[in-house]
Amino acid sequence: ADYISAGRTDKGVHALGQVVAISTSKKVVLPAINSFLPKNIVVWAIKMVNKKFNPRFDAFSRYYRYYTYYSGEDMNSMRAGARILEGIHDFQLFSKKYPEKNTIRHVDQIRVEKKESFLIFHVTANTFLWQMVRRIVDALLKIGQSQWQLKDLKDLLDLSPDSNIHTRPRPVNGLGSLILWDIEYPFQFQPDIKSLEHVKKILQDYLSEVSLKTYFTKEFNDFFDLLNEKR
Known part of the structure; x- marks a missing residue:
């Protein structure tokens, strides 16, 4: 399938609302597409548009x-x-x-x-x-x-x-x-329930990972504070 993205972002920039237009004759099933994507990329909403639509130039x-x-x-x-x-x-x-x-x-x-x-x-x-x-x-x-x-x-x-x-x-x-x-476009995207659940699971896992790292980093900091107090 051919595709066009709404724009480029610098390396290291995140995206919640990146838009990609694809042309395909097959039925689009978002959970199926997500199963082939890296864990940190999820398609969570969709909109059928005409072939002239360009996500870059048609954005408000x-x-x-x-x-x-x-x-x-x-x-x-x-x-x-x-x-x-x-x-x-x-x-x-x-x-x-x-x-x-x-x-x-x-x-x-x-x-x-x-x-x-x-x-x-x-x-x-x-x-x-x-x-x-x-x-x-x-x-x-x-x-x-x-x-x-x-x-x-x-x-x-x-x-x-x-x-x-x-x-x-x-x-x-x-x-x-x-x-x-x-x-922003002159229409609304339709979120996919299963894909939204997939996003939530990824975010929850990430929050758990960050919380754990925050906790043991604080433990490291407390350890060295205690060493300084004993000097």
Whole structure:
């Protein structure tokens, strides 16, 4: 079967809502497809569409979330920076340089949220440039840490030749996680019950594994704390 994906993601980026269109004359049974896929890839919803459908170009918007640790950043400053970046701008300096003629993008919304000891950046746009989300997050974190001023964001958007600041892509392992959360189309996908149960089982197994690692890592830490106290 031929297939087209909604887009590419950087190495290490997760996806909850990646979309792939396939052309096939056979009946599509999601549990059967999942039985051939790696454990960390699951097809959990489906929609029959016409042959002209292109998941990349027919998407209304794409929604990413970036998770990282909260380190005392000023939330009001980051939210003010987010408002500056919303709208139609040239994001050339918020992307890795590559042969892309048009670097103008429409960012619908950027929302910065603090939950417990974590920061979550919600970014929605029609399309994104390479590393654009990770570089937006980098800029907002620097604003929140008082390394940059709001004017610096405006200079980057204006492609100011006098600007000596540069965005860098935030990490996608260890200190941060980027997730393609959703892609919006003019229709709804139909979830498959058995495939959803399959996803839940995988996530539960992963949570158990992470909980165990968290516990014995804490035990290691306590052991060395005790050694230090005895010195």
